Amino acid sequence: xxxxxxxxxxxxxxxxxxxxxxxxxxxxxxxxxxxxxxxxxxxxxxxxxxxxxxxxxxxxxxxxxxxxxxxxxxxxxxxxxxxxxxxxxxxxxxxxxxxxxxx
Amino acid sequence: xxxxxxxxxxxxxxxxxxxxxxxxxxxxxxxxxxxxxxxxxxxxxxxxxxxxxxxxxxxxxxxxxxxxxxxxxxxxxxxxxxxxxxxxxxxxxxxxxxxxxxxxxxxxxxxxxxxxxxxxxxxxxxxxxxxxxxxxxxxxxxxxxxxxxxxxxxxxxxxxxxxxxxxxxxx
Amino acid sequence: xxxxxxxxxxxxxxxxxxxxxxxxxxxxxxxxxxxxxxxxxxxxxxxxxxxxxxxxxxxxxxxxxxxxxxxxxxxxxxxxxxxxxxxxxxxxxxxxxxxxxxxxxxxxxxxxxxxxxxxxxxxxxxxxxxxxxxxxxxxxxxxxxxxxxxxxxxxxxxxxxxxxxxxxxxxxxxxxxxxxxxxxxxxxxxxxxxxxxxxxxxxxxxxxxxxxxxxxxxxxxxxxxxxxxx
Amino acid sequence: xxxxxxxxxxxxxxxxxxxxxxxxxxxxxxxxxxxxxxxxxxxxxxxxxxxxxxxxxxxxxxxxxxxxxxxxxxxxxxxxxxxxxxxxxxxxxxxxxxxxxxxxxxxxxxxxxxxxxxxxxxxxxxxxxxxxxxxxxxxxxxxxxxxxxxxxxxxxxxxxxxxxxxxxxxxxxxxxxxxxxxxxxxxxxxxxxxxxxxxxxxxxxxxxxxxxxxxxxxxxxxxxxxxxxxxxxxxxxxxxxxxxxxxxxxxxxxxxxxxxxxxxxxxxxxxxxxxxxxxxxxxxxxxxxxxxxxxxxxxxxxxxxxxxxxxxxxxxxxxxxxxxxxxxxxxxxxxxxxxxxxxxxxxxxxxxxxxxxxxxxxxxxxxxxxxxxxxxxxxxxxxxxxxxxxxxxxxxxxxxxxxxxxx
Numbered sequence: 001x002x003x004x005x006x007x008x009x010x011x012x013x014x015x016x017x018x019x020x021x022x023x024x025x026x027x028x029x030x031x032x033x034x035x036x037x038x039x040x041x042x043x044x045x046x047x048x049x050x051x052x053x054x055x056x057x058x059x060x061x062x063x064x065x066x067x068x069x070x071x072x073x074x075x076x077x078x079x080x081x082x083x084x085x086x087x088x089x090x091x092x093x094x095x096x097x098x099x100x101x102x103x
Numbered sequence: 104x105x106x107x108x109x110x111x112x113x114x115x116x117x118x119x120x121x122x123x124x125x126x127x128x129x130x131x132x133x134x135x136x137x138x139x140x141x142x143x144x145x146x147x148x149x150x151x152x153x154x155x156x157x158x159x160x161x162x163x164x165x166x167x168x169x170x171x172x173x174x175x176x177x178x179x180x181x182x183x184x185x186x187x188x189x190x191x192x193x194x195x196x197x198x199x200x201x202x203x204x205x206x207x208x209x210x211x212x213x214x215x216x217x218x219x220x221x222x223x224x225x226x227x228x229x230x231x232x233x234x235x236x237x238x239x240x241x242x243x244x245x246x247x248x249x250x251x252x253x254x255x256x257x258x259x260x261x262x263x264x265x266x267x268x269x270x271x272x273x274x
Numbered sequence: 275x276x277x278x279x280x281x282x283x284x285x286x287x288x289x290x291x292x293x294x295x296x297x298x299x300x301x302x303x304x305x306x307x308x309x310x311x312x313x314x315x316x317x318x319x320x321x322x323x324x325x326x327x328x329x330x331x332x333x334x335x336x337x338x339x340x341x342x343x344x345x346x347x348x349x350x351x352x353x354x355x356x357x358x359x360x361x362x363x364x365x366x367x368x369x370x371x372x373x374x375x376x377x378x379x380x381x382x383x384x385x386x387x388x389x390x391x392x393x394x395x396x397x398x399x400x401x402x403x404x405x406x407x408x409x410x411x412x413x414x415x416x417x418x419x420x421x422x423x424x425x426x427x428x429x430x431x432x433x434x435x436x437x438x439x440x441x442x443x444x445x446x447x448x449x450x451x452x453x454x455x456x457x458x459x460x461x462x463x464x465x466x467x468x469x470x471x472x473x474x475x476x477x478x479x480x481x482x483x484x485x486x487x488x489x490x491x492x493x494x495x496x497x498x499x500x501x502x503x504x
Numbered sequence: 505x506x507x508x509x510x511x512x513x514x515x516x517x518x519x520x521x522x523x524x525x526x527x528x529x530x531x532x533x534x535x536x537x538x539x540x541x542x543x544x545x546x547x548x549x550x551x552x553x554x555x556x557x558x559x560x561x562x563x564x565x566x567x568x569x570x571x572x573x574x575x576x577x578x579x580x581x582x583x584x585x586x587x588x589x590x591x592x593x594x595x596x597x598x599x600x601x602x603x604x605x606x607x608x609x610x611x612x613x614x615x616x617x618x619x620x621x622x623x624x625x626x627x628x629x630x631x632x633x634x635x636x637x638x639x640x641x642x643x644x645x646x647x648x649x650x651x652x653x654x655x656x657x658x659x660x661x662x663x664x665x666x667x668x669x670x671x672x673x674x675x676x677x678x679x680x681x682x683x684x685x686x687x688x689x690x691x692x693x694x695x696x697x698x699x700x701x702x703x704x705x706x707x708x709x710x711x712x713x714x715x716x717x718x719x720x721x722x723x724x725x726x727x728x729x730x731x732x733x734x735x736x737x738x739x740x741x742x743x744x745x746x747x748x749x750x751x752x753x754x755x756x757x758x759x760x761x762x763x764x765x766x767x768x769x770x771x772x773x774x775x776x777x778x779x780x781x782x783x784x785x786x787x788x789x790x791x792x793x794x795x796x797x798x799x800x801x802x803x804x805x806x807x808x809x810x811x812x813x814x815x816x817x818x819x820x821x822x823x824x825x826x827x828x829x830x831x832x833x834x835x836x837x838x839x840x841x842x843x844x845x846x847x848x849x850x851x852x853x854x855x856x857x858x859x860x861x862x863x864x865x866x867x868x869x870x871x872x873x874x875x876x877x878x879x880x881x882x883x884x885x886x887x888x889x890x891x892x893x894x895x896x897x898x899x900x901x902x903x904x905x906x907x908x909x910x911x
Contacts, residue, residue, distance in 0.1 A: 003105055004217050010112035010145070012208035014119060014138075016201045021123035023197030029128060029173055033135050036166065037119055040142050043158075051149040051225065052217075059227040063240055065146075065154045066232070069161050070247045074254035076166045080173040081258035087177040129668055133615070136661065156650040164657025164690065168683050171664055175680055229647050229707045276896025279905075280836070287569045287835040294568045301571050 007048035015041035028086060028093040032079040039072045107148055115141030128174045136167045150225060153232055315432055318399035319384035321377060321421070328424035333361070335422060336396035339372040343388035343397055351381035352388060375418035379405060395439050401431045515813040520639050543642045547631050555784045556593035562830045563592075569834040596777075603773035608671055611770065615669035620771070620778035623662035627785035629655040634792040635709050637802050637815035648709040649701065652793055653694060656748065659786055660686035663750070663757060663767050666779070670770035678766030681841055682757040685747055688848035689754075693744035695856035696737045699863035700728055700797045713801030722807060727800035732884040733863040736892075738798040740856050742828070745790040747844070749783060751829055753836035756844060791825040792818075799825075851899050855891060862887045 018037030025031055043065045050061025087093050115138045122134035139162040146155035236244050293300040304311055326334035339356040355374035362368055388397050400423070407413030429436040527538045560575065567574025576589035607616055632655075633648035635641040645651050660682050667679025701707055704715035718726045728734030747754035758766035768779055795801060799821050802814035839847065862884050869880035 002217060003108065005212055006105060006108055006112070007145075007149075008212045009209055010108070010116070012205060012212065013112075013116050014142075015208070016205035017116060017119045017123055019204055020197050020201035021119075023200055024194040025123065026193070027128065029170065029177070030123065030131060033132070033170065034123065036162075037123075037135070037138070040139065040162075043154075044142060044145060047146055047149045047151050047154065050151070059225075059231055059235060062151050062154055062227050062232060063235055065151070066157060066236070067240075067243055067247055069154075069157055070251060073161050073166060074251050076169055077258040078254050078261070080169050081262040083173050084176055084262045093177050130615075133661075133665065152645065153647045153650065156647050156654040159654035160650065160657055163661065164654065165687070167661060168664075168687050172680075172683050172687075175676075175683075229650075230705070275893055276900055283835045284831065287831065290571060291565065291569045291831075291834075294571050303572055305573075305576075 002052075004048060004052040007044065007051075011041045011044035011048065014038075014044065026095050028083050028095050028098070029080070031095060032076065032083065035079075036072060036076060039068060039075075043068050108145070111141055111144045111148060114138075115145070129171070132167065132170050132174060135170075136163055139163055139167070151227065153227070153229055313401050313403075313431075315434065317401055318386065318432075320379055320382055320400045320402055320405070321386075321388050321397045322400040322423045323375060323418060323421045324396055324398055324428055325422045325424050328426060331422040331424065332419070335371055335418070336394050337372050337375065338369045338394055338396070339375075340370075340393070342391050342393065346387050346391045348385060348387060349381045349383055351378040352376070353378075372418060375421060376415055377421060378415050380410070380414040395443060398428055398432070398435075516638055518813070519637070519815070540642075547642065548628070551631065551785060551788060552781075554788065555781055556597070558784055558788075558826055559596070559780070560589070560592050561826075562833075564588075565827070565830050566834050569831075600774055600777035605773040605775060606770070608770050610671040612669035612671065615665045616770070617775075619662050619666035619669060619767075620775045620782070622665065623659055623782040624778050624785070626655055626658040626662065627782045627789060630789040631785070631792075633709050634789065634796055635713050635801055636792075636818050637813065640802075640815055641710055644710060645708065647707045649697065649707045649712070649793075649797070652709075652789070656786070656789065657686075657690060659782070660748075662782075666771070667757075667767035670767070672770050674763040674765075675767050675769050678757040678759075678763050678769075681763075682750070682767065684841065684845055685750075685754065685756060688845045689744045689747035689852075692740050692848060692852035692856045693748055695853065695860060696740040696744060697793075697797050698860055699733050699737050702860070702863050703728065703867060709796050709801075713796055713803065716800040716803060719807055725800055725803065725805050727798065727803070727805075729798040729800075731866065732881065732888055733859050733866055734798055736855065736859045736862070736888045738794065740852055740859065741794055741798065742825075743852060744848075745787075745794065746829070746832065747848070749786040749790055751783075751787060752833040753838050754844060755838060756841050759838055761838075787826065787829055788822065791822055791829070794825060795821045847899070851895050854895060855888075858891045859888055 015038050018034040018041060020034075021037065022031045022034030025034070046061040046064045046068070050059065053061075083093055086098050090097055118134045118138035118141060122131040122138065125131040125134070139158065143155040143158040143162075146152075146158060290300060295301070324336050325331040326336065339354055341354050341356070344350075344352045344354045353374065353376040354372050357371045357373040360368040360370055384399070386399055389399055405414070425436070425440070429440075523539060523542055527535050527542070530538055564574035564576075574589070575592045577586060578589045578592040578595040579586050580591050607613060630652050632643045633641065633645055633652050663682040664679045667675040667677075667682065670676075700712060704712045706712060706715075716725070716727050720726060724730060729738045746752075750757050756766075757763075758768055760766075763769070768776060771779060795818065802818040804810045804812060804814075804817050865887060866880055866884050869876045869883070
């Protein structure tokens with residue numbers, strides 16, 4: 001297995017850990033963290049492809065990751081604000097109970 | 104070289120996997136911070152210094168703080184501690200879905216012949232990143248800036264929805 | 275403008291920092307166990323017994339074991355036992371003396387009432403404040419040996435008050451001596467008179483025994499009121 | 505290089521020469537390793553000693569400010585001379601080492617143990633990129649400033665760990681406060697040095713120091729602090745650094761009048777000493793970074809003073825800033841937590857953003873005629889001073905100066 005393949009396997013494993021967490025847990029914060037993990041896995045892919053690409057000069061992978069981190073930070077901020085809003089509304093943060101459109 | 108990568112990957116994956124199974128939210132948040140640090144270590148290994156430090160600064164420094172804040176502000180109820188049959192079923196289906204995705208992805212990666220390019224680590228200086236950000240990617244930089252501002256404002260508005268007199272600073 | 279108050283505050287602390295090195299008015303500390311500041315003269319706590327001489331404290335106690343202080347003490351921390359025999363006091367008159375004189379300093383509240391009621395200026399307020407001990411009961415119960423301190427010590431801690439007391443005592447002593455002398459002269463005159471030998475013999479005992487005492491007691495009470503003020 | 509003559513001065517090269525003399529005979533891969541180990545050992549040794557004596561100096565200065573002598577009794581062992589209590593830090597060290605280490609029964613044992621270790625580790629990490637002298641920078645990194653603040657950002661996490669793991673309500677409150685404080689002050693801290701990066705055009709600490717070389721008119725050094733934007737940035741940086749290192753008047757996480765000792769409540773013995781050490785290391789590192797970014801790094805303030813070796817200049821500036829920290833601690837009362845966050849969000853962040861724009865104006869005007877060169881001073885000073893006054897008015901609006909009627 002080449003180093004690139006190792007990196008990709010690492011990234012897909014991390015993606016799946018995040019996916020399982022997001023699907024299986026009922027705690028909203030953990031679901032959000034699972035999504036963050038999936039974003040990180042995508043970033044790992046960008047860096048891996050930039051690192052092992054035949055001509056890495058343009059640094060596009062790095063650019064992509066920088067923007068991705070910025071978007072992920074925005075996502076975390078909004079997501080956790082939503083969590084707090086949900087908590088204020090129903091006094092817990094269980095995902096299954098946040099099923100009312102009106103309240 | 105590969106051994107370092109494997110160690111980093113195992114630490115990161117282990118921390119993330121344990122974090123996703125723990126009941127104690129603070130522990131899982133702290134373990135996730137460890138796994139983000141592992142991702143940053145991977146960036147360092149790959150020669151992307153700037154991204155590694157940015158990852159630490161953003162994830163370990165900022166996102167983790169917001170997560171911990173959210174955990175502390177939302178008290179857990181008794182219902183969260185008991186495993187309902189519904190959530191066990193969801194966990195099993197989640198595992199099946201995740202395992203399937205993992206299998207497909209790993210299978211695809213192993214089966215695909217990858218042409219490996221330059222083996223020496225490519226270097227990208229901060230200056231190059233700056234020039235590219237301000238040059239070719241200037242438009243996306245602006246958009247990201249607007250996005251971040253809007254997200255910050257939106258987060259404040261959402262988090263302090265029913266408090267009109269005093270705006271709270273929860274980004 | 276925001277920040278001007280901050281700069282003022284910084285200036286104050288800087289002045290203190292610099293001033294503490296050269297300005298004795300700012301820096302008034304002494305290194306306590308080695309160096310002790312002189313306590314103010316009016317400072318007082320815990321009574322002690324005045325003795326006339328430092329070399330023989332037990333022989334020259336002013337206390338005559340009259341037990342007034344024991345009766346007056348509000349927390350009842352004084353315990354006195356009178357002696358069986360008498361011994362001469364400073365003026366040479368035979369007096370009782372305290373065989374036991376204990377003060378429980380764990381009870382004493384330094385109220386100074388014992389000092390005010392003492393007709394003999396025998397108990398005065400001390401200036402001790404380092405009364406920490408390693409044992410709760412024995413060490414805080416002071417006996418007469420520990421309580422006895424010479425008159426010179428009294429002078430060193432409360433100079434003006436001690437001078438006043440000494441002056442008064444000297445005056446009394448002088449008056450007593452003069453009276454004794456007068457009495458002796460009268461006696462001599464009476465003895466010289468041949469007739470009234472029997473009358474003098476019956477008159478002298480009442481006149482000789484009270485001579486030292488009666489002047490001491492009223493005159494000790496008369497100048498007493500100024501002492502608390504001193 | 506500026507002043508090539510002094511570069512070759514013996515004292516200037518002495519540390520490197522000494523190191524090469526020790527490790528010169530080693531083969532190449534080992535030599536680099538041993539050199540790195542020597543650098544680590546030197547940093548730990550020097551800053552450890554500095555920490556010990558700064559604690560003493562702090563207590564002495566605080567004492568003098570309050571008109572008392574401070575600790576002066578600990579004798580030097582065996583000779584029994586006091587020497588102004590110079591051995592006090594060692595007595596403290598022995599005391600904290602021999603004290604009982606108490607872990608609360610309900611505490612999260614692992615995190616409780618990990619918190620001081622993590623805190624100290626992260627604060628030591630920040631020392632790696634500070635240029636201590638002309639040739640003395642432990643690790644040359646392209647993104648050194650970013651590295652510094654990334655490592656520094658993790659310290660507050662350790663404070664949170666300590667507070668949460670202690671299972672004590674005061675500690676938990678301290679943890680919350682620490683998080684709120686970090687989120688609030690991280691922003692002005694980061695924004696305050698962005699102008700420096702903008703002007704110097706680099707994130708490398710050595711290059712930033714090089715950008716401050718030379719003198720205007722032969723006596724005004726080209727340090728960033730001597731420009732309007734640099735001065736404003738320096739002040740914002742130092743205020744945010746006070747908050748980041750949990751120093752008074754921003755020490756709300758360990759406010760002893762409200763929270764016993766905050767996150768330190770359940771710590772004793774050596775772990776407590778580690779927290780203390782990390783706090784001082786953080787303070788030293790932030791001061792070192794402030795020197796690098798704004799105060800010309802290891803450069804001497806006047807040309808004829810260049811014969812003094814660069815590392816001594818760095819040390820002198822470091823001690824001066826530390827004295828400033830202590831002086832501020834001796835002067836100002838602690839802020840309330842709401843005042844603290846309001847100060848950050850409504851005053852420091854807008855000011856830092858305006859300062860960023862100010863820097864852009866400064867650098868745009870620098871390329872034009874001599875008249876513009878002269879005009880940019882009042883213009884840039886006004887750009888930062890007017891918002892300062894206006895924001896200051898708004899911040900202190902409704903807060904009348906208190907009249908102490910019975911004082």
